[in-house]
Amino acid sequence: MAEVTMRVWRGDASGGDFENYTVTQNEGEVVLDVIHRIQATEAPDLACRWNCKAGKCGSCAAEINGKPRLMCMTRMDDLPEGTVTVTPMKTFPIIRDLVTDVSFNFAMAERVPALLPPPMPEDGYRMFQEDVERGQEFRKCIECFMCQDVCHVIRDHEENKQYYAGPRFFIRYAELEMHPLDQNDRREYVREEMGLGYCNITKCCTEVCPEHIKITDNAIIPLKERVVDAHYDPVAWLGRKIGRRTKRTAAEAGVQPAP
Amino acid sequence: MTTSPYEHHEYDVLIIGAGGAGLRAAIEAKQRGLSVGIVTKSLLGKAHTVMAEGGMAAAMGNVSSEDNWRVHFRDTMRGGKMLNNYRMAELHAKESPDRVRELEQWGALFDRTKDGRILQRDFGGHRYARLAHVGDRTGLELIRTLQQKVVSMGTDVYMECKVLQLVHDESGRVAGAVAYWRPTGEFVTFAAKSVVLASGGVGKSWKFTSNSWESTGDGHAMALWAGAELIDMECIQFHPTGMVWPLSVRGLLVTEGVRGDGGVLRNSDGERFMFNYVADMFRAETAESEEEGDRWYEDHNAGRRPPELLPRDEVARAINTEVKAGRGSPHGGVYLDIGTRRSAEYIRRRLPSMYHQFMELAGVDITREAMEIGPTCHYIMGGVKVDADTAATKVAGLYAAGEVAGGMHGANRLGGNSLSDLVVFGRRAGMAASDYVEGGSGPSGFDWGEVESAVSRALAPFENENGENPYDIQRDLQEMMQANVGIIRTGDEIEFAINELETFTERVKNISVKGGRAYNPGWNLATDLPSMLTVSKCTSRGARERKESRGGHTREDFPKASAEYGTFNLAHTIAGGAWDGEITTERSPLLTMPDELKALLEEGK
């Protein structure tokens, strides 16, 4: 059993400061265990959001030694010796202590034009494993919002929150655009309204993803290439004109009720 | 109606809980054009449903064409040791294939068979490969699909909002609820023509549990306080495979899919001990030798299923016995081995999150080493007594679905039957709640007196200067329940627990809370403790009265199932509705099953 000093941000929308806690640390413990020990002993009102404590719900995202991490999946013995600094996610407004107001993400979720599948045949749809596996990678997302937190487009430029969906929703758009049943076309929408062009693919989202989703390589860049097809590439544009593809336009791709 | 002193909202249907059942109910009511509000204690998409790993049971017959609803019904009843509400098991078996398919319309991406249909996997207690799944994160897929559907329909969701109590009108119909916002600590009232409870389970009252902090039995307790009955509360499922080390993750779930995909259990002697624990009821369909069990994995017609895939209660008891006999692992569990039986590539593809969970939390590479596992508190079969077809409770206007409802699973739930339960009965609850609203039989009025008493009770810990820390009470309660009303029970220990719970009631009344109301976890816990105590009392009382062993209820002093006890549920009520009021426990006879269903149970016995 060892002792460890935790430097934890305490405060709310009116301001705050670090507070130090010296607590015991047992073998195999994660940061969340130690935070819970502080709650159960010294500071019962220390606010922290958590649910499953198994890396499956994504509630306990915070910044540990300056980097976005899940508190429940960060082992204390993997951190460098010395004081451990825990702060709330920086990109979102603070509610209290380690808890932030992540409503930005829910606002962006509302704007996603829904899946638009054809009517379902009597015995269900036929899709093949190779059709669904790209989307399945993105659906591993546990919505911890650490990719949103680390993305400098909104982390360092608050005003961009108005026009920028962020990596979590780019993988959602990519999933829908690659969905074998989907009949919507969101490419123009992602470019024009969701700010795909703001992403400069610096890959921090991929670095912090606890589910190891290759956000940049497998979702954002393929989306950017799709936008090139739809908007920037004169040859692809011409090809579409000649080929008479019957894709829906972005304007029609609003929130569509699924059947 | 008096104007509310608090933030106030009005809905046709109020849904408490945003897990699979709550969201499915919301979709149903919303599709009928009604106004719907969902209240959830944490953020949308974080509900305990995400923890479900293995899959969703539905007799679609995509993998085993012999499968159909009759076999699923039979498996469910036998798994539940015949204590089930037969009608629920019947509806569930019949409707779950459609509920799985409709998820695909809303965007779910299940794993596929070679011919492009939904792939199904084997699981304990299911005769055929029946679980539609996505790797080992099926619950996440379910909740994300429903969540995205609900959001696209424009439903109001109140997140991090904890419901304290249901509110009636003057004639005793449910008229809404009183809650508080966790971020601000401000109170909020909801007036609704009908209320669907979908609040999940109670596992947080035990020390080693796979459940999150949310599973404090709020819905069970609120329903009881509001006048509904709880049944089968003694039937608690201890999942056979939870992590046992490191201590900080003790109880964390290891999916049954590990065994479905070839994992086996061994004791410290390296013996596959499950062959010694096959009950008579399952002997005919279980392999007799390791060779036969291994053949079954390759070809289901070449052998019978290995005993590792017996229902969960059987496996959990066997593990418990092995550990008690001194054949356990260093940290008090047994070994679950898949690394020596399947290729590393196969394991990583089929069980990706298990691989990461052990790698990151325990430093164990499951493709090479065995996992140390032991039973963990996982699920409560018992819950609010409901009508099978409508999910209606005894209280007019109150419906319940999902883990908070009782009856569907009897004395033991089969793996995979929970996710399908959520959507089958979530939908039915949504339909019935909507019918009730449209039928015009909603409440008249809103009892503000109930609101005031709930508010003042919630605020009391702030006024108490030198009372107790709620965390201490919670820890003591968990240890006491684990020790005395755990996986194996005896009359004396249960009696002790029942007495202890009275002491806990007094301790809860003497809680002090430090700090303000805004996002104060200490206070939040203080408001959860009454629910935890209420459900613990019901569980203990049920356990005392059921003098037999059946499913998730095992009495050391009554080790056999008794025919007499197999004819009734134990139903609990509180007269007057006070949270610390006297609980009455009575026998409530099972529904009589029609002969054609009885005949199904006899088949292949």
Place this chain on the structure above:
Amino acid sequence: MAAIESATKVELGGLRGGPDVPTLREDRWWLQPVITVSILTAFVVYSTWAAFQNQNYYVGAAAHRDLISPFYSPCLTTTCVPGSGSGFAIHGWGLSPALIILIFPLGFRLTCYYYRRSYYRAFWWSPPACAVADGHGSYSGETKFPLIMHNAHRYFFFAGLVFNVLLTYDAIRAFHQPGLGWGVTVGTVVLVINAVLLWSYSLTCHACRHLCGGGVKNFSQHKARYRTWKFLSRYNSKHMNFAWASLIFVALTDVYVRLVASGALTDYKLF
């Protein structure tokens, strides 16, 4: 659009938690940008110098070799060293022939998804490293000129392919030793490795991955494109490695040809 009008507004300006400092990271996050800046700067300085040299880029018949520096191939002016010309010559170009063609490989690398990541971080500091504050007050990403030109990456990719063909041809020519017949020298090996690395870099590019199959919605109906995509995806994850390897090696190739052409080094004959 309906989707937006009905949606909840995003509230701006809420107070954030944590201290007001650029970063709380204490690990060596600056190391990677420093390495990137060092290598890229060294490359730019060297290639600019080499491009303006306008000499020593070709080892010809006099030395029984046929080696051309990748910086100067194809050589397109009337001033090309005898033997290095491509058969097509632009009249009246007084500067180094390298300056005509370098824009294409340069454009391919500038618009490359991997290099963008590296130089946005290392040179532009937006951001210098993850969870380290952006060095700029405002930010519009790749939505405006000139950065919007990154969307033309696939055209630079096509141009890059043409160059790969030409440099492959150069590598094949390097097997020919005028006056001696066919054989292998160190110079041959250098040009071959250079060509292989450039192909590897180009074909693992994200635009290529998209065009070959990534853009397809239903893989099950396009089996061949699915297999191509799957193959390219496996190597796409190594795009960064190929980007660095080919960059460094193309400069080393020029160095080698230059040393041999200037007489400082003899191109050793292997067999």
